Amino acid sequence: MSPPINLSLNDPHAVHHLRIDPDADAEKGVVRWDPIHSLWNLTMLAATLGLAPRLFSWSALAVFMATTGFTLLVGHSVGFHRRLIHGSFTAPLWLDHILMWVGTLVGMSGPLWMIQAHDTRDWGQRQQLCHPYLSNRCGFWRDYWWNLHCRLDLDHPPVFAPEIRISRDPFYRFLERTWMFQQVPLAIVLYWLGGLSWLVWGVCMRICVSVTGHWLVGRLAHRQGPQTWLVDGSGIQAHDVPWAAIPTMGEAWHNNHHAYPGSARLGLYPGQSDWGFALIRLLERLGLARDIRTPDNLPPRAALRPVPSPIPPPRGEPRYPAAAAPRSPAGR
Numbered sequence: 140m141s142p143p144i145n146l147s148l149n150d151p152h153a154v155h156h157l158r159i160d161p162d163a164d165a166e167k168g169v170v171r172w173d174p175i176h177s178l179w180n181l182t183m184l185a186a187t188l189g190l191a192p193r194l195f196s197w198s199a200l201a202v203f204m205a206t207t208g209f210t211l212l213v214g215h216s217v218g219f220h221r222r223l224i225h226g227s228f229t230a231p232l233w234l235d236h237i238l239m240w241v242g243t244l245v246g247m248s249g250p251l252w253m254i255q256a257h258d259t260r261d262w263g264q265r266q267q268l269c270h271p272y273l274s275n276r277c278g279f280w281r282d283y284w285w286n287l288h289c290r291l292d293l294d295h296p297p298v299f300a301p302e303i304r305i306s307r308d309p310f311y312r313f314l315e316r317t318w319m320f321q322q323v324p325l326a327i328v329l330y331w332l333g334g335l336s337w338l339v340w341g342v343c344m345r346i347c348v349s350v351t352g353h354w355l356v357g358r359l360a361h362r363q364g365p366q367t368w369l370v371d372g373s374g375i376q377a378h379d380v381p382w383a384a385i386p387t388m389g390e391a392w393h394n395n396h397h398a399y400p401g402s403a404r405l406g407l408y409p410g411q412s413d414w415g416f417a418l419i420r421l422l423e424r425l426g427l428a429r430d431i432r433t434p435d436n437l438p439p440r441a442a443l444r445p446v447p448s449p450i451p452p453p454r455g456e457p458r459y460p461a462a463a464a465p466r467s468p469a470g471r
Contacts, residue, residue, distance in 0.1 A: 151401020151432055152440050154262045155226065156254050156305075157297040165263035168270050168293035170285050176248065177288035179319060180350055183246070186343035190335075198333060199340035206325075207345045208388075214241030215349070216388040216415035223250055223305070224257050227403035228419055228431040236310050244325065246346030247353065249315035251306075255299045261400070262297060264361070264375035274375045275358040286354045322346075356383045360393035367408075368398035371442040381411075389413030398443055404433045 218238030221227045230238070239250050247253065263273035271277040272291040285291075305311055314321065322342050329337040364378030377397035384391045389412060392405040399407075406413030422428035 151225070151227070151437055152399075154258050154265070155224070156258045156299065156301040157262055158300040159262070159297045160295075162295045163297045164293065164295040165266040165269035165273060167295070168272075168291050170270075170272055170289045170291050173288060173290040176290075179246075180287045180347075183343050183347040183350070186339055187347040190339045191344045194336040194339050196336050199336040202329065202333065202337050203340040203344050203348075206341045207349060210241055210245045210345070211349060211386075212388045212414055212418060213238060214243070215245045215247075215353075216390055217418050218242040219245075219250065219253050220257075220390065221403050221415060221419065224254055225401055227401055228423075228428045230422065230428055234422075234427055239311060239314060240321065243314045243318050243321050245349050246322065247350055249318035250311050251301065251315045252318075254301055254305070258299075259291075259293075259297065265370075265373045267372075267374045269374055275361045279358075282358055283351075283354065286357075287350060352383075352386065356380055356387055356391055357393075359383075360391065364394075366394045366446050368394055369444055369446055370397055370440075371444060373397070373442075384412045385414070389415040399434050399437055399440075401432050401437055402434055403431050407434060 219242035222230060222235065222238055223242070242253070243249055248256070260273050263269035270291055270293070271282075272285050272289075275282050275286075277285070326338050326342050329341040333341075359380050360378050361375055362378065364380050366376065366378055369376055377393040379394045380387075380391040382391075384406065389405045390396070392407070392411055392413065395407045395411075396402070396405050403419050404413060404416040405411075406416065419428050419431060423431060
């Protein structure tokens with residue numbers, strides 16, 4: 140039997156937090172109801188549909204937009220995705236913990252669950268065949284139910300093996316145990332400042348929209364939309380979802396992300412809004428972010444190639460050969 144494959148954290152293109160044993164299989168498994176996440180998401184949905192319309196006010200709408208934008212930008216996009224999962228930049232420990240807390244505040248789950256869910260899906264999509272749970276290749280409502288209310292138990296899953304810095308961090312482990320209760324301090328503040336209306340719109344409505352939107356954009360990004368790059372060997376190719384670029388803080392440039400998963404910059408071309416990278420650049424100017432990875436400084440990726448008939452780039456922009464170390468088209 141061949142030894143397990145350990146993907147190096149030094150490879151920015153790798154799936155970092157899984158150990159892939161020889162018998163790992165992304166295709167065969169059973170989807171089962173996940174009572175914790177299902178009841179949580181159903182509660183947020185019920186409060187949103189049952190209470191939010193009756194408690195509408197312009198101030199509550201402003202609270203919803205401000206809290207949703209802040210948590211998605213600081214916590215989900217910059218904290219969980221670009222910092223925690225892909226390690227596309229480094230930050231002081233105190234700032235890292237703040238980013239992780241805000242990421243937990245989004246309301247999807249704790250940091251360790253987020254890493255495992257993301258990397259299992261990422262690994263599965265890189266295989267020739269994977270379960271439709273991982274590829275979003277089933278009907279709309281089944282895909283919704285599966286991703287918000289169920290879990291996939293693979294017959295032969297990869298081993299979840301996060302780096303020691305993450306797995307032994309007591310604050311990460313605290314957030315993992317208490318992720319639902321992290322809403323309580325914010326709920327108390329919102330209720331004290333604006334009553335039940337602010338609480339429902341700033342907590343329940345925000346979580347419902349964030350979780351549902353995360354699934355919806357992810358589904359679209361693995362099924363349809365413009366493409367610039369293909370990754371040879373991957374059974375599932377990614378697409379960009381341009382209309383969602385601003386609401387997702389740049390995460391919707393998913394084709395770019397599949398091409399350069401270790402990049403802190405996702406909006407690579409002129410006109411591609413990427414507020415997440417803008418925040419990372421601001422942190423860099425303040426001396427709070429270092430070792431920022433972009434296509435300018437990433438190593439070549441042999442499996443990457445342009446789509447057969449790509450949209451012509453703007454005048455003066457080069458076309459990049461598949462095996463060359465690319466330069467970010469918009470510059471750093």
